[in-house]
Amino acid sequence: MNKIFFFVAVSVIAFSCGPKQETMEALIKDRLDKSVQQYELMAASLADRPDKLPRTIDAEGKLLTTSSSGWVSGFVPGTLWYLYQYTGNPALRAYAENYTARLEKEKYNRGTHDLGFMLYCSYGNGYRLTGDTAYRNILLTGAESLISRFNPKTGCIRSWDNKKWQYPVIIDNMMNLELLFWASKTSGDLKYRDICISHADTTVKNHFRPDFSSCHVVSYDTITGKVDRKNTHQGYNDDSAWGRGQAWGLYGFTMTYRETLNPKYLEQAKHIAGFILNHPNLPADRIPYWDFNAPDIPDAKRDASAGAIIASALIELSGYVDETLSKTYLETAETQIRTLSSPEYFAEKGANGNFILKHSVGHLTGQSEVDVPLTYADYYYIEALLRYKNLKNDE
Numbered sequence: 086m087n088k089i090f091f092f093v094a095v096s097v098i099a100f101s102c103g104p105k106q107e108t109m110e111a112l113i114k115d116r117l118d119k120s121v122q123q124y125e126l127m128a129a130s131l132a133d134r135p136d137k138l139p140r141t142i143d144a145e146g147k148l149l150t151t152s153s154s155g156w157v158s159g160f161v162p163g164t165l166w167y168l169y170q171y172t173g174n175p176a177l178r179a180y181a182e183n184y185t186a187r188l189e190k191e192k193y194n195r196g197t198h199d200l201g202f203m204l205y206c207s208y209g210n211g212y213r214l215t216g217d218t219a220y221r222n223i224l225l226t227g228a229e230s231l232i233s234r235f236n237p238k239t240g241c242i243r244s245w246d247n248k249k250w251q252y253p254v255i256i257d258n259m260m261n262l263e264l265l266f267w268a269s270k271t272s273g274d275l276k277y278r279d280i281c282i283s284h285a286d287t288t289v290k291n292h293f294r295p296d297f298s299s300c301h302v303v304s305y306d307t308i309t310g311k312v313d314r315k316n317t318h319q320g321y322n323d324d325s326a327w328g329r330g331q332a333w334g335l336y337g338f339t340m341t342y343r344e345t346l347n348p349k350y351l352e353q354a355k356h357i358a359g360f361i362l363n364h365p366n367l368p369a370d371r372i373p374y375w376d377f378n379a380p381d382i383p384d385a386k387r388d389a390s391a392g393a394i395i396a397s398a399l400i401e402l403s404g405y406v407d408e409t410l411s412k413t414y415l416e417t418a419e420t421q422i423r424t425l426s427s428p429e430y431f432a433e434k435g436a437n438g439n440f441i442l443k444h445s446v447g448h449l450t451g452q453s454e455v456d457v458p459l460t461y462a463d464y465y466y467i468e469a470l471l472r473y474k475n476l477k478n479d480e
């Protein structure tokens with residue numbers, strides 16, 4: 086009895102004296118406010134370079150940039166739009182407009198599948214928040230450029246134009262469908278949506294393994310339309326589960342379910358979530374290693390970008406599933422947000438090249454962008470904070 090009393094007393098004292106965990110509400114407000122300050126510095130730093138957009142930093146911490154044709158060009162404009170949405174601050178809107186305008190010529194770019202990322206994060210958010218019809222027209226021209234890469238024989242959109250593969254399609258490409266779903270809703274022309282459905286069905290059929298992990302690259306034979314090869318480009322090897330690839334798949338199929346309400350895409354998203362959340366190599370803080378099969382786990386690099394994309398996707402997915410799953414998804418997203426919001430990942434004002442998050446991995450096996458800040462980690466982190474905030478407001 087005395088022992089029990091002692092245990093209870095110690096627990097009560099430890100609980101009441103221990104550091105209080107910040108509420109999610111307070112944490113989200115604080116990190117959004119700090120992110121606004123950080124992105125004001127970021128936007129100001131390239132204010133006189135209209136031909137450039139932020140990409141990452143070098144080993145000395147100096148900002149590295151991309152031209153508008155780089156696949157990451159739309160993320161900083163998109164983050165500026167999200168922060169404008171949060172604050173309503175006209176100065177942030179002016180920055181968002183300025184950085185978005187840098188991408189306009191890409192609406193004619195037929196050389197990449199990444200137009201969805203590039204234009205929908207920038208112009209898409211801009212159109213959503215302002216209703217500017219010029220933005221709408223740019224997005225529709227971009228959607229036309231993107232569907233020029235669809236081949237009915239393979240049933241999907243070609244990702245890259247390079248000689249290593251005949252017709253490479255990467256799991257990341259699911260993300261670019263959001264622009265096309267939007268284009269059908271906006272124009273009333275169903276051809277964009279039909280292409281999305283064909284691409285998503287082909288991806289379900291060929292990209293996924295029995296455990297619902299996905300390979301990175303599937304290349305098709307354009308004569309027969311059948312799979313030619315399955316490989317990786319950014320993962321550890323052809324049979325591994327590249328961290329961000331799993332994140333793109335989860336987000337992509339959650340979004341495809343939202344746009345179609347077809348339960349088979351919801352099932353796919355739940356299966357992908359199951360693979361990620363139940364994986365023995367997912368750390369307790371829920372930020373994945375750059376590859377779930379990296380050989381040097383637990384010393385392998387983490388990828389904050391994958392953590393942010395998964396958090397944002399899980400918050401959305403939690404709204405489409407039963408109460409038990411919903412709770413699991415939200416708890417995971419909360420853990421990810423708390424981890425990314427800790428000093429380990431969340432940069433001090435003015436540090437980290439003015440990016441918000443540290444510790445992402447672009448292409449480890451290519452020795453490019455390893456353990457650095459990346460624009461898309463910031464974009465999906467801010468999106469996750471806003472989604473979580475909206476969810477709680479709705480409740």
Ligand code: GLY
Nearest residue numbers: 156257319329447
């Ligand atoms: N879409 C390229 C990447 O995720 O690195």
